[in-house]
Amino acid sequence: MQELAHYTLEHCTDAQMVTGALVGGLLKMVVRMLAARRVLEIGLFTGYSALAMAEELPDDGELISCEIDETRAAVARDFLKRSRHGGKVRIMLGPAKQSLRGLTGGFDMVFLDADKEGYIEYYECCLPLLRRRGLLVADNTLWSGRVLQPEQDADRAVDAFNRHVQDDQRVDNLLLTVRDGVMLAFKRG
Numbered sequence: 001m002q003e004l005a006h007y008t009l010e011h012c013t014d015a016q017m018v019t020g021a022l023v024g025g026l027l028k029m030v031v032r033m034l035a036a037r038r039v040l041e042i043g044l045f046t047g048y049s050a051l052a053m054a055e056e057l058p059d060d061g062e063l064i065s066c067e068i069d070e071t072r073a074a075v076a077r078d079f080l081k082r083s084r085h086g087g088k089v090r091i092m093l094g095p096a097k098q099s100l101r102g103l104t105g106g107f108d109m110v111f112l113d114a115d116k117e118g119y120i121e122y123y124e125c126c127l128p129l130l131r132r133r134g135l136l137v138a139d140n141t142l143w144s145g146r147v148l149q150p151e152q153d154a155d156r157a158v159d160a161f162n163r164h165v166q167d168d169q170r171v172d173n174l175l176l177t178v179r180d181g182v183m184l185a186f187k188r189g
């Protein structure tokens with residue numbers, strides 16, 4: 001994972017998109033606490049968060065990660081091959097909304113980390129795929145503080161997402177002020 005983070009910082013434009021050690025550590029902890037076996041991720045990038053979560057899955061566990069960009073997915077594939085946990089990760093290449101349509105439910109956890117304008121739709125598609133008492137985690141929900149004074153489309157989208165989750169009676173939620181903000185939405189039993 002250190003090599004993957006280093007490679008991403010050295011070679012990838014948009015390297016700041018990588019979740020990094022803090023949120024990566026949080027994700028690992030959540031997977032462990034849920035005793036998760038099936039995880040769904042929207043936004044693979046070069047695979048850092050996927051590998052972090054996969055390391056905590058049992059040997060027969062599965063993480064499905066959606067990614068639209070072939071070049072980024074190729075980097076992830078290379079690094080996943082080098083890890084003994086990489087075999088647990090299945091990459092679905094293409095627009096996530098399309099990929100989600102082909103999935104069956106029962107996921108223990110969902111991690112949202114793709115285009116912010118799509119967050120509400122991803123949330124609505126993913127919630128039925130999440131088991132009862134499963135956890136949806138969404139990254140960047142403080143959006144560098146811009147949710148307080150939204151000016152651009154992405155600012156408004158993240159703000160709308162936070163309000164959407166807050167108003168949703170199907171979940172209990174908590175917005176953690178960790179790094180760029182991490183929303184937890186626990187699907188009620």
Ligand SMILES: C[S@@+](CC[C@H](N)C(=O)[O-])C[C@H]1O[C@@H](n2cnc3c(N)ncnc32)[C@H](O)[C@@H]1O
Nearest residue numbers: 017018019043045048049067068095096114115
């Ligand atoms: C913030 S990055 C994900 C970072 C990753 N979780 C990590 O820890 O390194 C967002 C990723 O979502 C992908 N993405 C954007 N729009 C998408 C879409 N419609 N469908 C699938 N992936 C998408 C981008 O190509 C990008 O790689």
